[in-house]
Amino acid sequence: MLVRQQTTVTHRDASLARAAAAADATLVFAMARLSDTQSARHPAIGGDPQPWSFDGIATTYLVTEEDGRIDLNEADPWLLYGYLRSKEISDTKASALIESLRKTGTGALSSESDLAPAPQLRTPEELERRPGWNRPELRCWLRDLTVYSGLPDVSVVHATSGTRGALQWAEDHRLGDRSWLAADSGGQSFTTVHSIIGDVLRIEVTAREGEVSVAREWVGRLTGDAAHPALTIRWDDRMDGCVTSD
Numbered sequence: 734m735l736v737r738q739q740t741t742v743t744h745r746d747a748s749l750a751r752a753a754a755a756a757d758a759t760l761v762f763a764m765a766r767l768s769d770t771q772s773a774r775h776p777a778i779g780g781d782p783q784p785w786s787f788d789g790i791a792t793t794y795l796v797t798e799e800d801g802r803i804d805l806n807e808a809d810p811w812l813l814y815g816y817l818r819s820k821e822i823s824d825t826k827a828s829a830l831i832e833s834l835r836k837t838g839t840g841a842l843s844s845e846s847d848l849a850p851a852p853q854l855r856t857p858e859e860l861e862r863r864p865g866w867n868r869p870e871l872r873c874w875l876r877d878l879t880v881y882s883g884l885p886d887v888s889v890v891h892a893t894s895g896t897r898g899a900l901q902w903a904e905d906h907r908l909g910d911r912s913w914l915a916a917d918s919g920g921q922s923f924t925t926v927h928s929i930i931g932d933v934l935r936i937e938v939t940a941r942e943g944e945v946s947v948a949r950e951w952v953g954r955l956t957g958d959a960a961h962p963a964l965t966i967r968w969d970d971r972m973d974g975c976v977t978s979d
Contacts, residue, residue, distance in 0.1 A: 755787040756792060756949040762794070779801075799952060801888050802887065803879065812908075819895075833863045834863055857879055881935075933954050
């Protein structure tokens, strides 16, 4: 019994190491494609995860624009409120959550927001340390939240499904007495195609070896020009992605 258990643990450790190596290699591959001087070789932005493989291990990678997520530090409070309400959080609880995030003195939202600045979050994961935010849904919400765009609004073009739901809720309820879906933060239409030079990008990678799955995530900015693009790691490379065993 002990021998079998030891063998199982050893096998899982080996699978985990192989999956982690494959995930790392896929992350480097995606970065290399983004840095390619030939724009035609760049990976698709958004859409479905792209398949790849390394050393016989199947992997996927997805590149998305960070401005399609709600910036927890800079977002218009009404946008945060619309997001929470779209997740079926009550008015009272939504206001309390925003208060704990921004440390408002009143706990109420108004068109002349009185939310005072609070210590900014360094990573989205730090949100769970704020009162009321450590809840089961947070893991799913983090796909729609960021601290890296530095924008008060979000791009309609690049919005995640959750962010789009927030925009729709805000639009339907005329939050802040403004339009939320007419145009994105850069004034672009839904069909605008623009260069990704200067954009903050997120690369999400998953690798699976047997019953072990490893995820990696990187956020950075594509700088330079079309002839000489370069990826700048503006924030720490988060290589401690979630590890799960099915």
